[in-house]
Amino acid sequence: MGIALKELLACLDEELQPGLFKDYCPNGLQVEGKSVVRKLVTGVTACQALIDKAVEMKADALLVHHGYFWRGEDAVITGMKKRRVETLLNNGISLIVYHLPLDAHPELGNNAELARLMDWNTEGGMEPGKARSIGSWGTVSQPMTVTDMEKHLEKVLGRKPLAISGGDHAIERIAWCTGAAQSMIDKALDLGVDAFVSGEISESTVHFARENGIHYFSAGHHATERYGVQALGGWLEKKQAIEHQFVDIDSPV
Incomplete structure (x- = not known):
């Protein structure tokens, strides 16, 4: 059981059509991890708490709606962003992000x-x-x-x-x-x-x-955007026979 990371990304791009959108962040792969994905964790935002949960669950990839590298954001990787990216890289977890394509x-x-x-x-x-x-x-x-x-x-x-x-x-x-x-x-x-x-x-x-x-x-x-990524993860689990679990890190906003 499992799918090559490149094949998973191609499947997602075909379904979500990111080329149709002028987005505020890069869609698709933002941080590269293991070459094969067997376990996928989904969530709304790639915050440290969600990443830590993905590590605990031994995920190969993390699929979210809100990732990094937003338009106008400081490009340097320091502080909070450094800790997040470091945790992903140290554990071989890919970060996959779809923003407007997932909304639409x-x-x-x-x-x-x-x-x-x-x-x-x-x-x-x-x-x-x-x-x-x-x-x-x-x-x-x-x-x-x-x-x-x-x-x-x-x-x-x-x-x-x-x-x-x-x-x-x-x-x-x-x-x-x-x-x-x-x-x-x-x-x-x-x-x-x-x-x-x-x-x-x-x-x-x-x-x-x-x-x-x-x-x-x-x-x-957060309350209105918990459901698309769950649906996408469930769709992938059926289509590609990978294990999927959604993790909800609550936010009051």
């Missing part, structure tokens, strides 16, 4: 998984004309009040969202984009939806929602 995948992505969990019907993407859009829009299974949606998000995601009311109207049409996508609320407004859900919120988002009559929910960056 139509079946395994963060937005697709959020819709499945919340029982939302996806009608289209928030970026018309793009082969794979960041963010989706659609309809809820039945009309909901702001309070109803707030309770539903908390029940499904295990985290109380911050709800900003945009008026008295019910929620039937909804748009969503996981993670730090609060700035996409203007695209949601253009789509004519009743509400928009993202992971994080900015101060200006509150006033935008109130003044434009659109309900807004900040449901948590």
